Amino acid sequence: MTLKKREPMLEERSNTAPGQPTVKELLDLYNMRHIGPDTKVHGVIGNPIGHSNSPFLYNAAFRSTSFNGIYLPLLVDNVSNFITTYSSPDFAGYSYSIPHKEGGPKCCDEVDPHPVVQHLDLVNTTSVGMKPRIDETPVSKEALKHYSLVFDAVYTPKLTRLLREAQESGATIVYGTQMFINQAFVQFEMFTGLPAPKQLIRDVLARNT
Template sequence: MGERGLISRILCPKFGGYLTFGTMEPGKVSAPGQPTIKDLVDLYNFRHIRPDTKVFGIIGKPVGHSKSPILYNQCFKSDGFNGVYVPFLVDDVQNFFATYSSPDFAGFSCTIPHKEAALQCSDEVDPVAKSIGAVNCIIKRPNDGKLMGYNTDYTGAITAIENSLTGTNFTEVKGSSPLAGKLFVVIGAGGAGKALAYGAKEKGARVVIANRTYERARELGDIVGGDAISLHDLESFCPEDNMILANTTSIGMHPKVDETPVPKHVLKHYSLVFDAVYTPKMTRLLKEAEQEGAIIVNGLEMFIGQAYEQYERFTGLPAPKEQFRKILGEQ
C-alpha cells in the first residue's frame, strides 16, 4: 500500500499477476498508492512488461519528485529495450539490496540520502566513485550478481557549469577548464557535494566546503585538499568576487520552495550559481542569484548529464540525448 507498494502494482505482470488496480483520476483511489491507468499505460508501459523484462529504478527518500521514471521509460520504449524503471522509496540501503537480490533487478540510480551508503553496499567500485566517496549508479553484474558502483554526478554537474561559463568574460588558458583557479564554494558534504568538490578540484578550482555541520565540511575539505566553513559562516564569506557557488543540498526543493541556503545579499560575490535541485527548475536561490547578476545553472542540467551515462550502462545502447532534452523540456 502507499508509495512503498507502488512497485507491486506496476510489476505484477512480470511476476505472474493477471491484473492490477488503477484509478481513472488522480486522488480518487480505493486504496492508498493506486496509480492512474494513464500512468500505468503511458508512464510505466504496463502492457509491455513481461516475465523477462529487466527492472531498473531509483532508490532514495524521497523519490516521488524524481523525473527519472518519465525519462527512462519513454526512452526504453523508443529504443525497443525490454526494461521498466520504477521508484523505490528506501529507508535502509543495505536491507534493500539484500531483499532485491534477484537478477530481475538489474540496475539502480541512487539519490539523496543514499549515495554514500550505496558505495558501502557495492561489491566493486569504479576508481572515480571511490575517490569521490559516493555512488549514484549501481549495475548488477549478470554473470555473478555482484553490485558495481559508479558515479556519474560529477561529470553531469561540472560539464553543465563549464558550458555555462564558456563564452563569458572569464579569461581561459587554451586547453584548460574555465574553472581553473576559481574559488568554488560547495554547499553540502553529502554524496552530491563530494562529487562536485571532486570534479571542481580535478578542473583546477580552489574548493571550499560549506556545511551545516562544520566537522563534515572539514572532513570533505581534507579529502579534496580544500577549505571548510560552516553554512552559517557562509553569510559573511566573501574573500573575493567572481566566485562559483554550488548548492548540493535539498534546500529549496518542492514542497519547501521558499527556503534558500544563503541570503540574497551574499550572491553578489558570485559570477555563477548552480543548484542541484530541479523541482522546481527555478529555485529561490537561482531567482535571487539571477537578480544579483550571476549566471545560473539549474539542477536539470546536472540530471540530464549524469543520466546519459547511466542510460548507456543500463541498456548498452547510446543515450538518445536529443530525446532526453525533449522529454524533460515538456515537464
C-alpha cells in the first residue's frame, strides 16, 4: 500500500487568532520551510505594527538573494525592555517604527548623526494621517503657508492630507514612500552585506501600498 503525503490546508485569516499568521503567510511570506538554526531574525518594532509593509519587502528581498534571514512585525510597548530581553546574536537587526523613532536609537551603541532634518522645513514622524485616519493632519493648512518643503513619514496613504494641503499651499512635498524605499536599500545592505535588489524592493512596495 502506498501512502500519499497530504499537504496542509491553507486556512484563511478568519480561522486564526488575532495577530496570528495564516499557514499561507508562514509558507509564502515568512518562508517557513527554509528556517533553520542558522536563520538570522530581523524585524520592525512598533505599536501599532499591522500596517507595516516591511515584512513583505524584506522577506521578498531575502528570498531573492538567497539570504538566510527572516523579517517579522514586532508589536512592542517598551522598546528598551524588548532590546534587553531579546539580545541573542540570532536577532541580527531591527527597524524602528512609530512610536519608537526617538526611543529606539537610545538603545543603540552607536547612532549615525546624519543631519537630514536640518534640510527640511517641516517633518511629520507621527502616525497622524495614517490609514484609517486619513482625514487627520498634524498641522493646519493655514500654518503650511510658512513652509517651503514638507516631508511626511506616513506612506499609507501615499498622498496624506498634510502633503496634499502643503502642495496646495505651494510647498515642495516629499512622500513617505520615498523615505521608505531609500532606507530599505540601506538597511538591507546593513542586514545582509549584499547589494540591495532595488527594483524588487520598488515592485513589492508598489504592490502593497
